[in-house]
Amino acid sequence: MSNVIDFLERLGQDSQLRHATGIELEQALTRAGIEPAVRTAMLGSDRGLLESLIGATPNICCMVNVPQEQDDEGGCAPPAGVGKSAPAN
DSSP states (O other), X not given: OHHHHHHHHHHHHOHHHHTOOHXXXXXXXXXXXXXXXXXXXXXXXXXXXXXXXXXXXXXXXXXXXXXXXXXTTSSBOOOTTTTOOOOOO
């Protein structure tokens, strides 16, 4: 797997390689010793297959839910500034 990561790093740093034709890219992958199945996934832009072949975990999205403040009656008050109208001129 490290040769795949090394190749992807080089791909990001080398503008000629980044803009190479499909044949040139395939040749570079072969020279780098990338396995045929991984080469196929990379050349076909198949991210899911590439992730599974190299054992990478898919992207995970973490979110934080900010709780609403309690009002005096035990219910939830809207966040500050929500539901207030602009002052009249």
